[in-house]
Amino acid sequence: MKLIEHPDREALTLALAQDIADALGMALNTRDRAVLCLPGGSTPVPAFKALAAARLDWARVSVVPGDERWVPADHPRSNARLIRRNLIDEGASAAELVGLHHDMLDPVEGAAAAAARVGALLPLSVLLLGMGEDMHTASLFPGAAGLAAAMDSAAPAVVPITAPDGEPRVTLSAAALLTAPEAFLMITGPDKRAALDRAATLTPEEAPIRAFWKGLIVHYAD
Numbered sequence: 001m002k003l004i005e006h007p008d009r010e011a012l013t014l015a016l017a018q019d020i021a022d023a024l025g026m027a028l029n030t031r032d033r034a035v036l037c038l039p040g041g042s043t044p045v046p047a048f049k050a051l052a053a054a055r056l057d058w059a060r061v062s063v064v065p066g067d068e069r070w071v072p073a074d075h076p077r078s079n080a081r082l083i084r085r086n087l088i089d090e091g092a093s094a095a096e097l098v099g100l101h102h103d104m105l106d107p108v109e110g111a112a113a114a115a116a117r118v119g120a121l122l123p124l125s126v127l128l129l130g131m132g133e134d135m136h137t138a139s140l141f142p143g144a145a146g147l148a149a150a151m152d153s154a155a156p157a158v159v160p161i162t163a164p165d166g167e168p169r170v171t172l173s174a175a176a177l178l179t180a181p182e183a184f185l186m187i188t189g190p191d192k193r194a195a196l197d198r199a200a201t202l203t204p205e206e207a208p209i210r211a212f213w214k215g216l217i218v219h220y221a222d
């Protein structure tokens with residue numbers, strides 16, 4: 001794990017967007033298409049907007065959320081909606097957004113359908129993760145029913161999982177996320193910084209972000 005501390009959130013945003021753009025550019029030099037996996041939540045929004053301004057051949061980029069709340073694509077809690085509004089609509093309009101939700105299916109059936117779509121895209125070219133103060137990443141929540149299945153090395157690319165608050169979700173499995181050559185993690189605020197320190201002492205079952213520790217590049221600002 002490498003920790004990069006920035007003087008402020010603006011510096012973090014610019015540096016992270018540049019790192020992601022560089023990694024995507026390198027992937028596009030060696031592959032016909034690049035696959036960018038992005039988190040949901042509130043933290044990454046400024047980075048999405050900054051990344052949208054990158055001069056990339058977005059028509060050759062597929063963007064996939066690392067996890068999704070089981071809500072329609074226009075719902076305020078939808079991670080696909082977050083990515084569409086802040087990356088695709090802000091300048092990366094030629095990119096393909098591969099959503100995980102399906103209106104007509106329940107989360108178990110929907111995860112299986114999404115696993116087929118996402119599985120066909122793997123390996124990921126660039127992975128950005130978020131993290132909660134409980135050390136969850138994507139929707140790999142400590143203590144969640146479904147966590148062991150999602151962390152299994154033989155898991156399908158997308159699996160159903162229930163968040164601790166009972167919200168049904170789907171998430172890319174650890175195995176699918178680990179197809180990326182490296183993972184960037186964006187965190188802000190002292191509480192998440194303390195959670196990162198705590199995670200260093202725990203197992204991946206206790207702190208799922210630990211599953212990505214090797215090769216993890218953390219961008220942090222207060």
Ligand SMILES: O=C1O[C@H](COP(=O)(O)O)[C@@H](O)[C@H](O)[C@H]1O
Pocket residue numbers: 039040041042043044066067068069079129130131132133137138139
């Ligand atoms: O529930 C989620 O939370 C994490 C962290 O979100 P944040 O709002 O604290 O930035 C996020 O990475 C994940 O994708 C999301 O579904």
